[in-house]
Amino acid sequence: MLSVYQAPVVIQTVELNIAGGATLSVFPAVESRILEDYETRKAFKFVAKTKKVNRYRSVMDFFFCELFPEWRRPCVAFYEDGPQLVDILSDNQIKLYERAMWVALDDAVKLMGTLNQCSWTKFRSVFLKNF
Numbered sequence: 001m002l003s004v005y006q007a008p009v010v011i012q013t014v015e016l017n018i019a020g021g022a023t024l025s026v027f028p029a030v031e032s033r034i035l036e037d038y039e040t041r042k043a044f045k046f047v048a049k050t051k052k053v054n055r056y057r058s059v060m061d062f063f064f065c066e067l068f069p070e071w072r073r074p075c076v077a078f079y080e081d082g083p084q085l086v087d088i089l090s091d092n093q094i095k096l097y098e099r100a101m102w103v104a105l106d107d108a109v110k111l112m113g114t115l116n117q118c119s120w121t122k123f124r125s126v127f128l129k130n131f
Contacts, residue, residue, distance in 0.1 A: 027064070027101060034063075043111070047108045047119075067127065103127065
């Protein structure tokens with residue numbers, strides 16, 4: 001079985017590991033779903049293909065920070081030797097954000113099944129409306 005560190009996801013021409021960076025093992029259920037479920041991974045790439053992902057160290061950093069932009073600054077701070085999110089977020093926040101990202105992945109799968117293309121902005125607006 002591949003670990004999350006051995007299974008990169010290619011979005012555009014940027015290759016990112018599923019986990020690592022500021023979100024290291026903070027959201028294990030979402031990490032596993034992206035890693036193990038082909039349709040989810042395909043849908044994730046579908047909605048993320050127009051975003052610049054090269055500023056992040058992992059798929060999870062990208063996904064979390066782009067869904068919740070208020071966390072971009074703490075993520076960048078981690079890249080500059082700041083604390084990891086697991087040291088900043090409460091257990092309740094972690095559960096809430098993981099559930100939200102799970103719903104967002106459900107939305108991505110649905111959008112991929114109904115649209116020929118989808119911008120991140122459209123995807124995020126559908127997610128915010130549903131969550």
